[in-house]
Amino acid sequence: MSTDRRDFYPISSDGTTGLIKKNSGLDIDESLASIPDLFSAISVIKEEPSRSIFSATLLNQQTLFCKSYRDSGIAAMLRAVFKGNRAQQSHDKVNLFIAAGATAPQSMGYVIKKTGLLARESVHFSEYLEDAQTLYDFVATADDQELSHVLSQVAQQLARVHSAGYVHGDTKLHNLLIDNASVYFVDLDSVRAISKKYSPARDLARLLVGLSEASIEQSFLTGLMEVYYKTAAVDKKTLASDIRLIIPDFQKKHLKKYGRKPSVITF
Secondary structure, three states, rough: OOOOHHHEEEEEEOOEEEEEEEOOOOOOOOOOOOOOHHEEEEEEEEEOOOEEEEEEOOOOOOOOEEEEEEOOOHHHHHHHHHOHHEEEEHHHHHHHHHHHHOOOOOOEEEEEEEEEEEEEEEEEEEOOOOOEEHHHHHHHHOOOHHHHHHHHHHHHHHEEEEEEOOOOOOOHHHHHHOOEEEEEOHHHOOOOOOOOOOOOHHHHHHHHHHHHHHOOOOHHHHHHHHHHHHHHHHHHHHHHHHHHHHHHHOOOOOEEEOOOOOOOOOO
C-alpha cells in the first residue's frame, strides 16, 4: 500500500481544500456545493454530535468508508491551525501507521469545506472492506490454524509499529478487521508516539483482555506474545511485567461498561 504523496493531487479553491488520491473515483472541484453532493448513497454507521461515520457510494458506484467532522468556533479553528484539521489528521495517521509496518485500509484523501466564518466540514475517505469481519467475530468461527495465522499477523504488525516508536492506542477487537485471512487495523484516531501513558504494554494489555473475553484458549495468547517478543526484540521479562500491571485496569473497565467478567490471563 503506497503512502507516496505523489499518488495524491491537491484541492485548493475558494472555500475547499484537500488532498485526493489519484484514480480514487472522487471528483472534486471548485463547484462542490456541499460534501454530500459527492455521493449517490450514504449508509450511516455511527452518528455523534461533531462526527459522523458512514459508508458512501460514489457516482461511479465505488464504495468508500468515510469519517465526517463538523468543527466550529475559535478554539476549533486554532486547533486546526496548530495540529491540522481532523480529517487531515486521520489521513496522516493512516499513512504513518502503514509506513511503520502495519496494514490498514488505504487512505483516499480528505476534503475540507468552509461552511462559515468559523465553521468547517471535513471528510476523510478510505478504502471500504465490504466483506471484512472484526477480530471479535472472526475468533468465534475460526479454526485453530486460521486463528494462529491471524494472531501472528496481529503480533508482528503491532511489534513493527511499536519498534517504529508509535502505538495504535485503541486495540479493542472491533478495531481489527480480517479480510481474506489478512489483518487490517482501523480506527487510527488514537495513533500517537509512545509515551508513559500510551505505551506498547497498554496496546498489548487491551488486546489480551479482549481476546480473553472472547474465550480464546491461553495457548493462543502465549503464541501471540512469543511472536511479538521475537519480532520486536524487546526485554521479555520487563514488558510482560508491565502488561500484567495494566491488565486489571482494562478488566475493571470492561466489567463496568460491558458486564464482562475478568478471565485469568497467562502468557
